Amino acid sequence: MKEIAKKLGVSVSTISRALKDSPELHPETKRKIVEMAKEMNYQPNLLAQSLRISRSKTLGVIVPEITSHFFASCISGIQDYANKRGYNVMICQSNESIEQEKANIRTLVSSQVDGLLISLSRETNQFDHLYDLYNREINFVLFDRVQEDIPVSKVTFNDAGGAYQVTHHLLEGNNRRIVYVSGPEDMYISKKRKEGYLKALAEYGIEKDPLLIKISDLTLEDNVRVAREIAEMVPRPDAVFCMIDPVAVDVLTEWKSMGIKIPEDMALAGFTNNPTAAVVEPPLTTVAQPGYEMGKLAVTHLLDQLDGLASEDPISIVLETTLVPRKSSRHFQEK
Amino acid sequence: MKEIAKKLGVSVSTISRALKDSPELHPETKRKIVEMAKEMNYQPNLLAQSLRISRSKTLGVIVPEITSHFFASCISGIQDYANKRGYNVMICQSNESIEQEKANIRTLVSSQVDGLLISLSRETNQFDHLYDLYNREINFVLFDRVQEDIPVSKVTFNDAGGAYQVTHHLLEGNNRRIVYVSGPEDMYISKKRKEGYLKALAEYGIEKDPLLIKISDLTLEDNVRVAREIAEMVPRPDAVFCMIDPVAVDVLTEWKSMGIKIPEDMALAGFTNNPTAAVVEPPLTTVAQPGYEMGKLAVTHLLDQLDGLASEDPISIVLETTLVPRKSSRHFQEK
DNA sequence: CTGTAATGTGCAATCGTCTGCGTTGGCACA
DNA sequence: TGTGCCAACGCAGACGATTGCACATTACAG
Numbered sequence: 001m002k003e004i005a006k007k008l009g010v011s012v013s014t015i016s017r018a019l020k021d022s023p024e025l026h027p028e029t030k031r032k033i034v035e036m037a038k039e040m041n042y043q044p045n046l047l048a049q050s051l052r053i054s055r056s057k058t059l060g061v062i063v064p065e066i067t068s069h070f071f072a073s074c075i076s077g078i079q080d081y082a083n084k085r086g087y088n089v090m091i092c093q094s095n096e097s098i099e100q101e102k103a104n105i106r107t108l109v110s111s112q113v114d115g116l117l118i119s120l121s122r123e124t125n126q127f128d129h130l131y132d133l134y135n136r137e138i139n140f141v142l143f144d145r146v147q148e149d150i151p152v153s154k155v156t157f158n159d160a161g162g163a164y165q166v167t168h169h170l171l172e173g174n175n176r177r178i179v180y181v182s183g184p185e186d187m188y189i190s191k192k193r194k195e196g197y198l199k200a201l202a203e204y205g206i207e208k209d210p211l212l213i214k215i216s217d218l219t220l221e222d223n224v225r226v227a228r229e230i231a232e233m234v235p236r237p238d239a240v241f242c243m244i245d246p247v248a249v250d251v252l253t254e255w256k257s258m259g260i261k262i263p264e265d266m267a268l269a270g271f272t273n274n275p276t277a278a279v280v281e282p283p284l285t286t287v288a289q290p291g292y293e294m295g296k297l298a299v300t301h302l303l304d305q306l307d308g309l310a311s312e313d314p315i316s317i318v319l320e321t322t323l324v325p326r327k328s329s330r331h332f333q334e335k
Numbered sequence: 336m337k338e339i340a341k342k343l344g345v346s347v348s349t350i351s352r353a354l355k356d357s358p359e360l361h362p363e364t365k366r367k368i369v370e371m372a373k374e375m376n377y378q379p380n381l382l383a384q385s386l387r388i389s390r391s392k393t394l395g396v397i398v399p400e401i402t403s404h405f406f407a408s409c410i411s412g413i414q415d416y417a418n419k420r421g422y423n424v425m426i427c428q429s430n431e432s433i434e435q436e437k438a439n440i441r442t443l444v445s446s447q448v449d450g451l452l453i454s455l456s457r458e459t460n461q462f463d464h465l466y467d468l469y470n471r472e473i474n475f476v477l478f479d480r481v482q483e484d485i486p487v488s489k490v491t492f493n494d495a496g497g498a499y500q501v502t503h504h505l506l507e508g509n510n511r512r513i514v515y516v517s518g519p520e521d522m523y524i525s526k527k528r529k530e531g532y533l534k535a536l537a538e539y540g541i542e543k544d545p546l547l548i549k550i551s552d553l554t555l556e557d558n559v560r561v562a563r564e565i566a567e568m569v570p571r572p573d574a575v576f577c578m579i580d581p582v583a584v585d586v587l588t589e590w591k592s593m594g595i596k597i598p599e600d601m602a603l604a605g606f607t608n609n610p611t612a613a614v615v616e617p618p619l620t621t622v623a624q625p626g627y628e629m630g631k632l633a634v635t636h637l638l639d640q641l642d643g644l645a646s647e648d649p650i651s652i653v654l655e656t657t658l659v660p661r662k663s664s665r666h667f668q669e670k
Numbered sequence: 671c672t673g674t675a676a677t678g679t680g681c682a683a684t685c686g687t688c689t690g691c692g693t694t695g696g697c698a699c700a
Numbered sequence: 701t702g703t704g705c706c707a708a709c710g711c712a713g714a715c716g717a718t719t720g721c722a723c724a725t726t727a728c729a730g
Binding site for chain 4: 677679688693
């Protein structure tokens with residue numbers, strides 16, 4: 001702007017007004033300035049603008065890991081809808097570490113983001129950093145991996161509902177002894193999906209059997225361990241429902257190498273509908289979670305809050321999931 | 336800072352110096368200020384800092400799509416190594432559109448990023464926007480999908496080498512009529528991988544046969560079309576090498592539904608080593624490209640340039656790929 | 671020919687942080 | 701008492717864009 005001003009012999013204020021199309025400027029001056037600006041390829045310094053108005057038009061996003069297809073979809077939705085409303089997005093990954101999560105929050109806040117979208121790390125079982133944000137009146141929305149008690153808006157899936165659907169589906173296939181492979185117990189989705197699993201069992205008059213609930217730390221090794229333990233159970237279970245697809249894929253791979261046939265020997269189901277679920281052999285029954293949609297809703301609500309379009313009161317948006325029945329559960333026991 | 340200054344009855348400059356640990360301050364004053372800053376949970380405004388020093392300590396990244404596992408890995412590497420050196424990262428996706436790519440560049444430049452890491456969209460066949468960056472002396476590095484003529488640093492895979500490896504592997508399996516399924520012809524990787532494919536054929540004294548080079552626009556429909564065309568060729572080819580895994584997976588799925596056996600009827604290979612490649616049935620032979628590593632190298636070089644640790648002259652870093660032989664190519668023709 | 675309004679521009683302050691230079695006060699020494 | 705020096709801190713300007721207010725110029729009415 002300074003350079004344009006010097007070249008045209010006017011003040012910087014005039015330049016600013018011309019580019020803002022202020023009505024109190026001489027049309028001729030305005031024309032010259034706009035022309036010159038284009039010629040010199042002037043691009044406003046967003047930093048300076050943000051500093052002045054104390055709004056950066058930037059949102060911060062924290063996800064456990066970008067390489068997960070589900071979170072990548074969320075990010076994609078967030079990006080698209082943030083851009084549509086003139087916002088930029090800074091993305092961080094916590095790598096499933098609470099310390100990294102805290103560090104991410106610090107840098108994003110320092111960067112003056114106008115709001116945050118957070119999906120909690122696997123490790124996060126203590127929430128001071130979130131309450132801290134809340135007390136400092138920094139806008140944020142939790143999605144997918146949320147903490148229920150914090151009075152902020154949340155976007156989740158009906159995880160219990162999805163787990164109910166898939167368990168119900170397995171029960172209809174005449175499976176009775178159904179294993180639930182859970183992730184770490186304090187994860188939100190571990191709990192919710194267990195709820196749905198148990199509810200479906202209850203409806204069929206099946207009592208909860210603690211032996212049929214397995215816990216994996218979600219690493220490949222632990223998934224394999226669980227797969228073997230299940231295979232060696234006597235009597236062998238009829239079906240297995242894994243909390244997330246990657247676990248189911250690891251189980252499937254291990255079973256295949258052990259010579260166990262799916263779905264003939266045991267039925268199998270996952271959750272999330274990762275791209276891999278469709279292409280493994282046999283294709284994996286799972287529950288679809290529209291990640292892009294989740295990102296879209298989360299960011300839209302956050303922006304509505306920022307722009308005063310939504311009420312201040314936190315809301316909870318619950319997305320429905322869809323059962324995707326595939327061959328891995330096409331297994332009708334005759335009893 | 337202003338609030339701290341008021342509470343302690345000193346000037347803002349003193350606060351600034353205390354927090355910068357300036358030696359010309361009374362230790363006692365310094366102690367008090369640091370204490371108070373911690374108590375009030377002071378966090379510096381990075382916008383203001385950036386404005387002052389005209390460096391935002393932020394990098395911009397543009398990838399065709401975040402949901403691709405390969406690009407997600409790159410981003411992950413970029414993130415990790417940028418953070419290690421005190422930089423933040425703003426990520427954009429071009430959605431394979433040149434217009435979106437240009438728009439992304441504009442906003443990132445306006446946001447005063449210190450440098451850019453760009454992987455070109457599928458559509459990008461004209462490069463004014465890149466030359467423009469170059470002329471404005473904005474630092475950027477191209478990775479994976481690059482344009483060769485621009486005098487900036489690039490990080491690529493030895494795409495020709497990888498294609499050579501996989502084609503050679505197929506030839507060793509005694510396949511002779513090998514189809515190459517390419518993406519759009521002006522894509523960098525389409526060309527490079529074709530080079531490697533042809534080189535391997537040449538070494539075996541096989542002449543280039545235009546009929547054996549198929550072009551897909553990489554959509555599911557077009558991949559299916561290509562799969563069918565190949566299946567109906569007379570005589571049927573021995574093997575197919577697809578430019579990227581997703582194409583190979585689509586071909587595989589289509590062939591399976593047509594009753595074609597892999598690798599018995601035809602061998603198949605892809606490129607990239609996507610997670611899906613390992614779990615399809617049969618597992619897909621492919622070429623591994625370490626995306627995380629690529630991101631790491633690209634960002635490290637960019638930061639070295641920015642910090643004056645690397646010479647100004649553009650360099651080209653070429654990463655080697657690794658053949659991942661799997662069952663889909665385990666096919667030894669007896670002729 | 672003067673007063674007044676309308677029109678078009680410039681000045682200066684602001685956002686939060688940083689830093690060169692100047693100021694203040696205290697002390698030692700001549 | 702005067703001079704010089706040093707430690708400790710404040711002032712002011714800068715980064716770039718914006719905007720209320722003041723100012724200058726002109727036109728026009730009285």
